[in-house]
Amino acid sequence: MFRNYLKIAIRNLVKNKVYSFINIIGLSAGMAVAILIGLWMWDELSFNKYHQNYDRIVRVMQHVTNNGEVQTWPNTPLPLAEELRKSYGSDFKHVTVSQDAYSILSYGEKKFSKKGAYFEPQITEMLTLKMLKGTRNGLQNPNAILLSESVAKAFFGEADPLDKIMRIDNQADVKVTGVYEDLPHNSEFHDLTFIAPWQLYYYNNEWVRTMADPWRPNAFHIYAQLIPNADAATVSHKIKDAKLNKVNKELAKKKPEVFLHPMSQWHLYSDFKNGFNTGGKIQYVWLFGISGLFVLLLACINFMNLSTARSEKRAKEVGIRKAVGSVRAQIVYQFFFESLLMVFCSFGFALLLAQLLLPFFNSVADKTMSIPWSNPLFWATGLGFSLLCGLVAGSYPAFYLSSFQPLKILKGTFRAGRWAALPRKVLVTIQFTVSVTLIIGTIIVFRQVKFAQNRPMGYNSNGLVVLPMYTSEIHTHFDAVKRDLTKSGAITEMAEAGSPPTENYSSTSTIEWKDKDPNLSVDFQTIAISFDYGKTIGWSFKEGRDFSKEFSTDSSGLILNEAAVKFMGLKNPVGETIKWYGTSNKVIGVVKDMIVQSPFQQVKPSIYHLAPYPGGVIIVKINPLTSAGKALSEVETVFKKFNPSQPFEYQFVDEEYAKKFDNEERIGKLATFFAILAIFISCLGIFGLASFIAEQRTKEIGIRKVLGASVTNLWQMLSKDFVILVIISCVISAPIAYYFLQEWLQKYTYRTEISGWIFAVAGVGALLITLLTVSFQAIKAALMNPVKSLKTE
Template identity: 65%
Template sequence: MTPPRLADRLLNWFVAPHLREEVLGDLHERYTLRVQQWGAAKARRRYWREVLAYMRPSNIKRHPSDYSNPANTDMLRNYLKIAFRNLVKNKVYSFINIFGLATGMAVAMLIGLWIYDELAYNKSFQNYGQIARVMQHLTYNGQIGTQSNLPYPMGDVLRTTYNGDFKRVVMASNTDSHLLTVGDEKFNKIGNFMEPEAPELLSLQMLKGTRAGLTEPGSILLSESVAQAYFGDDDPVGKLMKIDNKLDVKVTGVYEDFPRNSEFRDVSFIAPWKLYLSNEKWVTGMADAWGWNAWYTYVQLADHADIDKISAKIKDVKLTRVSKDDAHYKPVVFLEPMHNWHLYSEFKNGVRSGGLIEYVWLFGTIGLFVLLLACINFMNLSTARSEKRAKEVGIRKAVGSVRSQLVSQFFSESLLVVAFAFVLALVLVKLILPSFNGVADKKLVILWSMPWFWLLGIGFSLLTGLIAGSYPAFYLSSFQPVKVLKGTFKMGRLAAIPRRVLVVVQFTVSVTLIIGTIIVFRQIQFAKNRPVGYNRNGLIMIQTTNGEIHSHFDAVRNDLKNSGDVEEVAESGSPVTDIWSTNGNIDWKGKDPSLAADFPNTGISYEYGKTVGWQFTQGRDFSREFTADSSSFVINEAAVKFMGLKNPVGEIIKWGGHPLKVIGVIKNMIVDSPYQPVRPSLFHLSGSSNFVIIKLNPVKSTSEALVKIETVFKKYNPAAPFDYKFVDDEYAKKFGDEERIGKLATFFAVLAIFISCLGLFGLASFMAEQRTKEIGVRKVLGASVLNLWGLLSKDFVMLVVIGFSVATPIAYYALSDWLQRYSYRTEISWWIFAASGLGALLITLLTVSFQSIKAALMNPVKSLRSE
């Protein structure tokens, strides 16, 4: 019976070589006797105990030739001590290594937290894997569009006809702003009307009351923040409130605010669906209106249900119930699982085309590359300074160290640097996170209490240390001691090639990020400079939550205009910067009978065109002098083109069978995405409104004008708070995602360049130090400072040029693909690449020049006195 092999291997690792044979011989002899006396099992246990006793630091016997054993506690302490002395001795290089690695790790942490937040979107819901949103594909205007708005009867049909496939079916209104009133406290809060099972579907975390709070028609559930705003520390359950100054409700529960990374993060209250129906009388008339898409339907699948099979089962649920005219839209109903809502939300012509997942991959890749740049700095500086450590390696090998022990020594130095960098990275992330959250529109925090965060962070640091220290460890340990100690060791011409390749990689990444950042901002600016078709300056919108302002509109308009601070006032059914309503069943002369049309159709008052500054190309605006204008359309250029109208003014367009005459054509107004073509749009006079649009007098003070406007609104609707929005600000929000991406890309590009420049500074400093005597000789022979600066800088310039040459095709291909997602997009001009390359070159010269000029100005007497 042989002793345990694993125990012998551990012993070989810990016991000095000159003692191993003696120790193993004694152990094996005792083991053989014990097997005969006690049996194999007990003998093996005792053998393991004796082996472990030998592995204690106090029992390990050492030999001078074994001083670099990495498992030896004293030697580990010796390694760390040597590593720390090297760091202190070479302060500049230590700073570059530690700060560069810390910056790279901080970027990786920030991106990691951002990606974690994105991937965790909506996962706070207990039923996350079973929740889906019912959506539909519709074919109109020659293309397939995808939308989540559905007809009112959809919920009942799914609940009754397909009840075996769903646990819950919940109908919901649009998430919108409503006036909540408690005594004198009045605020506009964003909320929703939902069916009673919504709290269970969304797994509300109830702080007070129960999830059954929506069963009563006159009830309301408040978020924690809203309850605190209205009631402070008092218990709100049972208290009375008003919604929009007309619906009396009682608080039946308070739920924890939805997380910020949630689809429902803006929902601050939920009211019963029945209350919505009782208030909006017109909705009850839509019980069989399958062609009217205005509501949302959420479902929770039955246990073990297959979402694809259910989607296939319900795909024609609307097609078989719509009228013949609406059947032209070819509706296809399907289920969109919750895990796709955020990251895979985009559809193009009825096919999923991606979404924010593209940015997750993009920033994940950037994070890895920025960390790689930091590791490259460490590798380059370590290998560049290898000659200074060549004698150390030679002596270590001469006294018995083997290559594996030297590798362990250099890895320990690398890991020490990484340990310092990791701690500094945590400090940097803590300092940067507030600003990063502001740019990224997040509320990220360092997950201090999460064990996996530390496990991942430490594991990540170890991996970084191993990657960063791998090249120098194996390279330095390969030196031959005979040549080193004889003084005949020379670094070959090929030794610098790996460093040059790594510098090229650094600048390839940096230049690519520079080009990408310029293109992103150029695309944003290109869309911002696009003609919007109206005048946004001094234009404000006020949403009306009840009919008080509308019923007194003429008086409101007169008071505002008489104040002198307002040029014009109008009403609208939709905001100036968005589409709230579209209509089909549109017919015109020459229309293809098989074409299903769907146009944005906005109801407005007479003064709307003057207020927003319509730009007419043909015809005229609505006028109170023409009573027939109540049966007329003003259309945009996109509608004229789509309908193929040669002489549009005077043409008749039928809407639901009713003829309306075109009286004017306006330039295209951008009310939807500024990156997409303007949709064919119609405008008609309407007897209802949701918004008041006000054009301020440009020669008057805006702040004073707002005070007067508020006074007028309080006069006619004292119960409602004065809540306004500037059209300019709302339009700017359309660029929010792209601007955030651009700012984040700029942030990471700057850090990438900074890390690359740190490495260049270190290499330039080392090269200047290495060539001190050469520079002295050249100065004695008459070389000027400019000649020496060019000599020391030309190698780096060449590397940057190569990096730029590699980066250009990569950036062009990637950015051309990114721009394809926008119909209205900028061009990739040659000057962008030239400017990026020139910028990288200038940054390189500035970084290198400090050390080059410093070396060139050195007194040659000092550098040559040892010769």
């Protein structure tokens, strides 16, 4: 019996090549999307699970009230760690302070700038690092360092790195006491390429040891591991006043509330608004999961549509089989078998398609995923899912076709009925509702990105290059370096700053001005700069002037941005006195707002001041008359002349600014990918249905042509039903798309509007695609010789 089912199934697949091709390709595309989305969702949902203590590791964070709103900070003051150990130690197994670092690691002639962190020793046990060499106790020595596997190979190749002496930031010698396995891409610490002891950072940075009020600077990260059975929410409630009870009255105005953010929520639930967690990337997990499910559903709809549409073609077969003794169950099994055969063929092609698409998908999604060929769970899920798809997709055809009465079929009196086409019409409407919704969503996402990209930056990023500084040599020889580079024609301007134009590393709350509410707690961005910073980045003044060496009083001068002036309520800001850390400072100018952080959010109040210390970055303006490559080569030569110990690194400001749109652009590309596949699968189904309808109405078309119908008349007749269905789909999809996209846009302060033309474009686009798809079969049928059409049985 099985062999008989197989023969009939293969025979029908071969006999109906076009329909078999459409079904297999459509299902393959849908299943390939399901595989890719499944891998992506698994990667997202398993984020940080590499660490065995995943369910008990927490980050200590705080809610603070600033500028009239509740802000959430991941940074905390240093003494908070000891306070947690001392007063709440019964709830914690480990508490560790951390400071991220981009440092220069050197060994012999090899020098690399790497991202790592300074931690207290217990971090290795907390993160359950897999040690390839040495032990997890390697940080007990304050002059030790642990390297990731890739960094160890970069420095030492195949040689044993243990006990080798390296130098860090050209300040201290450290001994390699361990090598750990590179952390996976879906770990929060995936770019942790080295770990150095916290004591080393503490003793090499005088400002940490000599803080006047250690509770004031929120400059550190604190991680902790809860004891077994401890609940993060319960412990958060216990420690919420741990900082408030220790700070002075001024800082108490911020109403700091300490809480624990579990590692299980770091990646997917990282957004906070007004002191409440508002979700985060989890919304994209559900969004893309539902999108992938819908794309797969479209493929199943195609299968059901084409199978039921061709029911009359197989009605006689069913009648004969019933007449010779087949029971309904056997016919049901036959059709299920055909369905499953087609689905499993599609699954094989889907695996091949997914493997081919995976590199592209990884690049778009910023992942390093691979298909887990050796994982039994993957195969069980894939095959089980295929079985389910086959049963669901084949259920309607199997039970519908097997219900035909043999007597009516063999007498030729069987007709499918006036309502037989209704399920197909409903399914086609669902297909295009999903497709049009995805098209509208794609347009809105890209409009939001474009809207933010067109927002004025407030400075000129063309030719701006940022060079990170890890040592003070360039600062010491600043004038000589600038003179050499200007003389060579490589640059036109050069300046120092505490942070690049696209980031901000410092803020302050110790600001007082005339008529300030004494109960108001504030947080202003502070940017330390050198003379000619403004000329270098090309900022624009609204009032006043720039810093100048001609004015000795500018050392205590301040420049505000428009947001700061507006927040302070200053009508004539130039000349106003502002107290900062109790010292009086004069406002000498006001610059137009510059986008420093998110281009989708409002610009924060900012203060620019002259830095009395070396800046963290050097900013140069490349001479527009010189090629970037030639200019950077000259910059490298001069920098290495004055600072040979530091590797030459640089970032173009416009490229760094463009990275701020990566997440939204990634969403847009994925939405485009889904929309194209949805349209493709829907068009495959319409192509098959149009082909079937044209074939079914061959004799009618011949009669109409004999009676004088034109090709245009026949094209309109065959296309009309599909056009009506697509119009209905557009009407249904518009409110659905509007609701969800309006919700998505609410997360952005600076956002685009949902215009009516977007729905019109999506609808017209869907109509044109439908007409193009249907027209091929419609015109082909209309051009057929009526003599042959009338002979058709």
